Amino acid sequence: MKQKIGVIFGGKSVEHEVSIITGLQVVENIDKSKYEAIPIYIDKDGNWYYGENLKDVKIFTLWEKNKKKAKQFFPSFDKKDGKNILNKIDALVIAMHGNYGEDGKLQGLLEFVDVPYTSSGVVGSGAGMDKIVMKSIFEGMDLPVLPYLWFNRDDWTKNQKELINKIHYTLNYPIFVKPANLGSSIGISMAKNEEELINAIEIAISYDKRILVERGVEKAVEVNCSALCKDGEILVSTMEEPVKWEKFLSFEDKYIKSNSKSKGGMSSMSRKIPAEISNEIKSHIEKYTKEIYRTMDCKGVVRIDYILDDDRTKVYVNEINTIPGSLSFYLWEPSGIKFADLIDILIKEAITTNKDKERNIVRYDSELLKKLGGAKGSKR
Incomplete structure (x- = not known):
């Protein structure tokens, strides 16, 4: 029997449209012999929907007119709520970007309702979203930052x-x-x-x-590296070198001015794969990437962005993306991990991690209330 996998995207975020792209990429590329993909969409007002019609990107171009074609539900905490689609899935692939999806809020909800999910947890997601907190963590790890x-x-x-x-x-x-x-x-x-x-x-x-x-760094070079965990081992991807830093990547550069023949999303950007860097710099980036993934308690696939100086001899850690655009599938394909394989790895890790929580003691029965004797309003 196929596992039912929710793929959630959209959300109350300025990265709403980017999230739709990533979500539909996952729905399209998931291994359909193993999984039944159920698209779950959160609109810009925070309303939740699901249904087969959400697999067609055209429905989102005139959402107010087309939303009646999807089924609305509310993500309640009631496990017996038959209308809550979260109660009917085996795991959730999070394809959200930005606030309310990548920043730990959604992850906290999923922890409460006990749904396995593919991204980093509450702490890793929150820290990875806030660039100030993130930089402080990098400094605490004694990593080079600008x-x-x-x-x-x-x-x-x-x-x-x-x-x-x-x-x-x-x-x-x-x-x-x-x-x-x-x-x-x-x-x-x-x-x-x-x-x-x-x-x-x-x-x-x-x-x-x-x-x-x-x-900033004059004539800087950007190098990005992805990481994930498979069978308990942190793996790092092939590295990419996007367009030169002086051609600063705007939102339009990343998602709009793309080749229509490509898969779209972040995969459509102009880039060099693999990045043209020395073995020494490559070794540093691999080491830093694994350290960051472990220290920030990451889960799923992440992308960590680095900046090199003009002569490519000094590397700085720039930022982590805990749910990268297009899930960085294009960085794993050169290593032999196809998009469908990447999704499969993420789902298995999500289920394994969620099951591992059963080993934690989450309940402790004490005699504290009995010793208080039901005293009212006692303060000290």
Whole structure:
């Protein structure tokens, strides 16, 4: 009997459309001899739907008109709720990007309802979403990161001049300004002078209250590496070198200006696979990738992005994506792991990890309440 696998995508995120692409890629490429894929869609208002019609991308182009073609449900905690599709699946492939899907919120819900899922857990997802927390973890691991500052939206409103002076004193141009909790290059800008810096910060604070300001590298090279866990072993993928860093990748570069003949999504970007780097740099990246995956308690497939200086002799850890676009399938295919195989690995790991929780003691019976004797309002 085929296992029923939910594939969840969409969500209340500015990366909503990107998530739809990844979700439909999974539905299309899952091994249909083993699994029955059930698409689950969260619309931009947070409403949940499922149904066969969600396998067609055209339904989302006029969603308000077409949503009656899907079945709406509510993800309740009632295991006896026959309308809750989460009660009818064996595992869930998370193809969500950004807030409310990649940041630990959805993962927390799935932990409560005890549904196996393919992404990192609550802690790994939350830390991997917030670029400020993420950088702090990398520094704590003694990994090389570029100099940075961070502040809140209120700090900028109250102390703009002071923050600009601090940035000038600490960092050199070019400078990248990033919302702490977004991906897909949304809200990210590169500044080469004070005027551009102010404009970049104004853009970033419209997306998030926490802002990361980071020193850029002239003529930098970006190298990305994916990782996953198979049978208890952390594996790293072939590395890629996207377009040069001075051609900063905007949202449109990544997802819109693509070759229509390609598989779409992140797989359609211009890139070199494998990346043209020395064996020494490759070894560093492999080591860092495995360390980050283990330390952040990652699960499923992740992609970690690195920045190299112009002569390709120094590497910096940039960020982790705990649910990368297109699940980074294109980085695993050169290693002989096809997209269907990748999905299969993720599903098996999700089920195994969820079953492993049974080994944890989650209940402890004590005599505490009896000793209190039912006393009311006692405070100390």
